[in-house]
Amino acid sequence: xxxxxxxxxxxxxxxxxxxxxxxxxxxxxxxxxxxxxxxxxxxxxxxxxxxxxxxxxxxxxxxxxxxxxxxxxxxxxxxxxxxxxxxxxxxxxxxxxxxxxxxxxxxxxxxxxxxxxxxxxxxxxxxxxxxxxxxxx
Numbered sequence: 544x545x546x547x548x549x550x551x552x553x554x555x556x557x558x559x560x561x562x563x564x565x566x567x568x569x570x571x572x573x574x575x576x577x578x579x580x581x582x583x584x585x586x587x588x589x590x591x592x593x594x595x596x597x598x599x600x601x602x603x604x605x606x607x608x609x610x611x612x613x614x615x616x617x618x619x620x621x622x623x624x625x626x627x628x629x630x631x632x633x634x635x636x637x638x639x640x641x642x643x644x645x646x647x648x649x650x651x652x653x654x655x656x657x658x659x660x661x662x663x664x665x666x667x668x669x670x671x672x673x674x675x676x677x678x679x680x
Contacts (some may be wrong), residue, residue, distance in 0.1 A: 551578050565604040569595050573624050585631040592628035599624070622652035626659055633666060645678065 547671030554575035561567045574593030598604050599621050612620075648655045656663075657676055663671050 547578050547582060551575055554578070565598050565601060569604050570576070572598065573620070576624070577627065580627055580631055581605070583634075585634045588631045589628055589635075592631065593623050595624050596621070618651045618654070622648045622655040623659065625651065626655045627662065630662060630665065633670060642677070649678065668676040 552569045557571040557671060558568055558575070561571065572591045572595035576588045576595060579585070579588035579591060599617075625644045625648035629641045632638070632641035632644060645656065656674070663674065666674070
């Protein structure tokens with residue numbers, strides 16, 4: 544079994560077994576979504592990123608966050624989830640949803656695209672050019 548498969552099982556168990564800590568479930572969905580994203584399973588990544596976003600938008604999730612995580616840090620984490628979900632949507636040819644998510648990511652953190660340029664490399668060059676011109680990066 545590959546390391547990524549073991550990690551997916553680990554995060555799945557966290558999602559199933561953590562009951563009271565919404566923030567930990569948010570992080571587990573985000574981490575499993577990233578694994579699916581890296582494995583090019585974009586539909587599963589979108590599902591997990593959506594679950595993470597749903598949980599992260601609750602007051603309870605924010606209250607359970609690590610005390611070392613500032614409100615700005617929390618926004619940065621949420622921005623990256625929107626950013627990655629946006630790229631996943633673009634990869635499955637749902638451009639409108641992808642652009643919407645990239646906009647939401649930028650609303651949370653104006654530097655999210657610039658700081659995660661490496662992730663753009665999964666897209667065709669033409670698409671990268673469109674994103675760069677559309678978002679002025």
